[in-house]
Amino acid sequence: MAMIPPPFDPELAAALEALKDMLPQQLTMDDIVEARQGPGVQLLAQLDLTMGGFFEVEDRLVPGPEDAPEISLLICRPADPATPDPLPVIYHVHGGGMVVGNNRLGVDAPLAWARELGAVVVSVEYRLAPENPHPAPVEDVYAGLLWTAEHAAEIGGDAERIIIAGASAGGGLTAALALLTRDRKGPRPIGQVLLCPMLDDRNDTPSVHQMAGRGVWDRTANETGWTALLGAARGGPDVSEYAAASRATDLSGLPPAFLDVGSAETFRDEVVEYASRLWQAGGVAELHVWPGGFHGFDGFAPQAAVSRECRGAQVRWLRRLLGE
Amino acid sequence: MGRMKELAGRLSALDPDAGAAVRVIAYFDTLADARAGLEALVRGAAVLAGCPARLVDAGRRAQVRVEPDGRRQDSDRAPDPAWPCAALEPGGIPALWLERDGSGERSVVDAVILERAAGALRVVLDRTRGRAPVSPADDPALVETVLDPTATERARLHAARRLGLDPDDPTTRARAFAPLGGRPGILSAPAGAGLPAGRVGVGPAVPLLGLPGSWEGARTALRFTAEGTAQDPGERVVHADDLGGLALLAQLIAPGSEPPPDVRDLERAAADSPWMLATLQAVASTASLRAAATGINVHHSTLQDRLAQAETLLGWPVRTPRGRLRLQLALTMRHLARG
Numbered sequence: 001m002a003m004i005p006p007p008f009d010p011e012l013a014a015a016l017e018a019l020k021d022m023l024p025q026q027l028t029m030d031d032i033v034e035a036r037q038g039p040g041v042q043l044l045a046q047l048d049l050t051m052g053g054f055f056e057v058e059d060r061l062v063p064g065p066e067d068a069p070e071i072s073l074l075i076c077r078p079a080d081p082a083t084p085d086p087l088p089v090i091y092h093v094h095g096g097g098m099v100v101g102n103n104r105l106g107v108d109a110p111l112a113w114a115r116e117l118g119a120v121v122v123s124v125e126y127r128l129a130p131e132n133p134h135p136a137p138v139e140d141v142y143a144g145l146l147w148t149a150e151h152a153a154e155i156g157g158d159a160e161r162i163i164i165a166g167a168s169a170g171g172g173l174t175a176a177l178a179l180l181t182r183d184r185k186g187p188r189p190i191g192q193v194l195l196c197p198m199l200d201d202r203n204d205t206p207s208v209h210q211m212a213g214r215g216v217w218d219r220t221a222n223e224t225g226w227t228a229l230l231g232a233a234r235g236g237p238d239v240s241e242y243a244a245a246s247r248a249t250d251l252s253g254l255p256p257a258f259l260d261v262g263s264a265e266t267f268r269d270e271v272v273e274y275a276s277r278l279w280q281a282g283g284v285a286e287l288h289v290w291p292g293g294f295h296g297f298d299g300f301a302p303q304a305a306v307s308r309e310c311r312g313a314q315v316r317w318l319r320r321l322l323g324e
Numbered sequence: 325m326g327r328m329k330e331l332a333g334r335l336s337a338l339d340p341d342a343g344a345a346v347r348v349i350a351y352f353d354t355l356a357d358a359r360a361g362l363e364a365l366v367r368g369a370a371v372l373a374g375c376p377a378r379l380v381d382a383g384r385r386a387q388v389r390v391e392p393d394g395r396r397q398d399s400d401r402a403p404d405p406a407w408p409c410a411a412l413e414p415g416g417i418p419a420l421w422l423e424r425d426g427s428g429e430r431s432v433v434d435a436v437i438l439e440r441a442a443g444a445l446r447v448v449l450d451r452t453r454g455r456a457p458v459s460p461a462d463d464p465a466l467v468e469t470v471l472d473p474t475a476t477e478r479a480r481l482h483a484a485r486r487l488g489l490d491p492d493d494p495t496t497r498a499r500a501f502a503p504l505g506g507r508p509g510i511l512s513a514p515a516g517a518g519l520p521a522g523r524v525g526v527g528p529a530v531p532l533l534g535l536p537g538s539w540e541g542a543r544t545a546l547r548f549t550a551e552g553t554a555q556d557p558g559e560r561v562v563h564a565d566d567l568g569g570l571a572l573l574a575q576l577i578a579p580g581s582e583p584p585p586d587v588r589d590l591e592r593a594a595a596d597s598p599w600m601l602a603t604l605q606a607v608a609s610t611a612s613l614r615a616a617a618t619g620i621n622v623h624h625s626t627l628q629d630r631l632a633q634a635e636t637l638l639g640w641p642v643r644t645p646r647g648r649l650r651l652q653l654a655l656t657m658r659h660l661a662r663g
Contacts, residue, residue: 010358010364011364013354014350014354014360015351305364307394308395
């Protein structure tokens with residue numbers, strides 16, 4: 001099978017060229033510790049979470065899963081909301097390949113939505129692999145959602161209007177969270193936003209092979225992330241759907257989904273397939289495949305025309321979902 | 325691995341060092357290789373510079389302006405002549421601007437962005453919109469007619485209309501300009517942009533039938549220009565409107581004529597020290613000696629020493645009001661007496 005990859009969008013190709021020394025590509029197990037202490041830690045600390053004073057920001061420790069440590073929630077609520085009524089809540093799960101990152105990573109995207117929509121953002125910190133393999137990360141994410149639903153009023157939120165959202169590994173955990181809340185009859189989010197989500201531990205689709213060694217987060221890095229989470233079970237017959245949502249056999253009864261992905265990234269085919277299976281199960285889903293997009297392009301090169309379209313589509317979907 | 329832009333650092337946070345210049349070059353090379361369009365190239369300039377960028381190629385009807393966050397936002401405001409800018413062709417008029425206050429030192433990174441973006445834009449424009457047409461404003465025969473006082477009024481107004489000027493609007497004003505060694509040109513007033521690089525004299529803004537007079541003013545103003553170098557200090561662009569009574573000097577001193585005695589004194593002093601002319605120009609053209617010292621980057625006492633030496637060589641003072649006027653006139657006459 002010929003492995004000619006789709007070309008990157010011109011603007012994204014230029015951004016990739018300019019950023020290439022700083023981008024993760026072929027992450028291996030040996031690189032994880034270094035990646036966690038990369039130059040970004042400082043930059044993350046400088047991120048203005050108030051978005052120029054729009055949000056009041058609070059870090060809160062809440063109970064974790066049974067017999068597990070507490071977890072930290074970053075809570076950002078509009079300082080001067082337009083309405084006294086409870087606000088929609090965006091429950092955010094950060095990315096980082098299951099192995100790096102914290103609840104600041106990528107939170108600027110949901111903060112930007114929440115500023116436009118007048119919503120509360122809750123971003124959950126979860127334990128990272130490989131020190132904490134499955135199910136630690138997804139159980140932390142579930143525990144954070146439980147607290148958020150039970151205490152929504154306390155943070156100015158509406159428990160009936162929680163949207164769960166995440167990018168990359170965070171998108172994968174968000175998809176798994178939707179399955180988990182369905183099966184445990186837990187809180188019912190009204191929507192799931194899966195941005196370039198990491199769904200399939202088998203790491204064997206055509207796009208995985210096509211993009212090996214190219215762009216951001218290639219096959220090697222993907223294998224590293226999944227192996228950190230699942231150990232020797234990765235790719236085998238016994239992987240839980242709450243670790244890798246692509247493994248789920250039943251995708252019915254899930255909240256409406258928004259999915260996006262680049263055409264030039266490892267995750268393209270698993271995301272397209274997941275959207276198709278949501279429709280086949282009678283579900284509601286909107287899928288965007290952005291031509292020439294590499295993994296996380298809209299975050300790395302937010303000014304590019306295709307990134308602006310991508311971010312715009314996310315907000316427009318949320319607006320329709322919330323009936324504004 | 326997801327949204328690690330905070331981990332990776334944004335393009336807009338590039339360090340203003342040599343590494344940044346290398347990245348700028350790689351950025352535009354990649355855009356060009358991928359056959360990116362005009363907007364992507366202008367956006368690249370805006371994003372990398374961190375300020376709005378603007379392309380205006382009137383001849384090929386291309387106008388693109390992009391904000392540093394990537395938003396396309398065209399503007400009717402005329403470009404500010406102080407903004408860093410670049411032409412698409414060597415010696416051409418400016419076509420790409422970085423909308424940045426130009427009063428500070430021009431940065432190396434800005435220069436690289438402008439050079440690379442302009443080069444890539446030229447290729448795209450040539451590919452997609454053909455070679456730059458001879459826009460009517462560049463048509464020498466039409467310009468010549470409008471500037472020719474012996475042509476009939478009817479012929480001049482007809483030519484003006486073809487140049488894009490509106491003779492039917494009584495408020496229409498235009499000015500002629502005279503580049504050194506180049507063809508005459510016409511600008512609709514009050515637009516400030518569009519002058520070629522190098523030494524240019526600019527005539528007064530006049531109704532269209534007055535353009536032959538504006539052209540005469542422009543040629544006179546050209547004689548007052550200088551290269552702006554240490555050996556030929558002075559202004560590269562001179563407007564006839566700014567000359568006032570000084571313009572009369574141009575009638576008294578023919579180009580290539582025997583220089584007046586004060587100019588010969590100046591040449592003698594200039595032959596003595598390489599800093600002489602630039603120092604005297606600074607003194608003649610700034611409000612105070614202190615400002616003059618700052619302008620040429622010397623200590624105040626150094627300037628005083630230099631001026632004492634200059635006064636000895638010239639044989640007349642330059643620090644008295646009368647002496648300063650004499651110096652200004654001598655520097656001006658030096659330009660006028662050139663061949």
